[in-house]
Amino acid sequence: MHTDLVAALDIGGTKIAGALVDGHGRILLRAQRATPAQEDGETVMGAVEAVVGELTASPLWSRAQAVGIGSAGPVDASAGTVSPVNVPGWRGYPLVERVRAATGGLPVELIGDGVAITAAEHWQGAARGHDNALCMVVSTGVGGGLVLGGRLYPGPTGNAGHIGHISVDLDGDLCPCGARGCVERIASGPNIARRALEGGWQPGPDGDTSAAAVAAAAREGDPVAVASFERAARALAAGIAATATLVEIDIAVIGGGVGKAGDVLFTPLRKALPDYATLSFVQGLTVEPAQMGTDAGLVGAAAAALRGREDAPAAGLAS
Structure with a gap:
């Protein structure tokens, strides 16, 4: 029986989650802290260290062989650094080095959060059994990752598959990234809501102007809400088709809040x-909805850690 475990960290702008995960992707122990996203970099790292501390305090920790990190991006796996858009205190932050120190020198694998969710969906979710897949997270932003030839393909820096910043409208709105007509600028939750409001959609008495509220209105047949989702769907279709044409994927999996x-x-x-x-x-x-839910980031980070261990033939991703 393969008793080794890996540690997994899922780092986002809202929460920092940690887990000890076995070779079958089962979560045996969890820890979590809120992300102090507006604080300085050391304060954010303090929250990461608190999560790691809960894991290392467990009797299970002695079996941990490696650490996988899925982080909001951009990340630079080649340099071991992260610069999450929504955590301004971290710019080129040496996360891999700091986590290695906090875990007593274990090997650390870093990937972007979209790639982590892709790893999870390929290992245990909607992309299981597919050798060539695109997985997307459509929420506040639009991220993604690729599986090519049966293997996770994070690319040199860990950002490959970042479909949110493919341009699908040459003369479209300016995106905060600096380009125009990006998938994210049309299909992310806030942009779906923005388009509906600009089109004259009226929120209910609760004043909820989220994409979920627009989705509820669309289900009731509100034409402006329906049109906003149709526009988002068309942007996603164009981005997915461009990706498939480029690298021959046969399935696209969509998760995140908007995917719901x-x-x-x-x-x-x-x-x-x-x-x-x-x-x-x-x-x-x-095109299929994601299956892994809120644990996808942790399971995917664990998959990356298992994959990084060349002495672990049952690395999940090659199966």
Whole structure:
């Protein structure tokens, strides 16, 4: 029986989650802290160290062989640094080195959060059994990751598959990244809500102007809400089709808050996809909702740690 464990960290702008995970992807112990996102870098690192401290205090810790980190990006796996957009205190922050020190020198694998969720969906979720897949997280931002030839493909810095910043509208709105007409600028939750409000959608008496509220209105048949989701679906379809045409994926998995909108998103998305995925080799492309839920980041970080251990043949990702 393979009794080794890995530690996993899922670092975002809201929370820092940690876990000890076995070789089957089962979470045996959890720890969590709120991210002090507006504080200085050392304060943020203090929260990470508190999570790690809870893990290292466990009797299970002696079995931990490696650490996987999925972090909000951009990350630079080659340098071991992170510069999350939503954590201004971390710019080129040496996270790998600091986590290695906090864990007594264990090997550390760093990937972006979109890549982590991709690893999880490929190992145990909606992309399981697919050798070539794109997994997307559509929420406040739009991120993603790729599986190519049966292996996670994070790219040299750990950011490959970042579909949110493919341009799908040449003359579109300026995106905060500096480009125009990015998938994220059209399809992220806040942008779906912004478009609905600009189009004259009126929130209910509770004043909720979130994408979830727009989705609820769309389900009730509100034409402006429906149109905002259709526009987002078309942007996603164009980005997914471009990716499939470039690298021959056969499935796109969509998670994140906007992915939870259900048919309001997936029906127009599946309808729009053939308009963009036109060539013979991409016509079999399917789109599915993510299955892994809130633990995806931790499970994916664990998968990266297992994959980084060359002496672990059951590394999950190669299966």
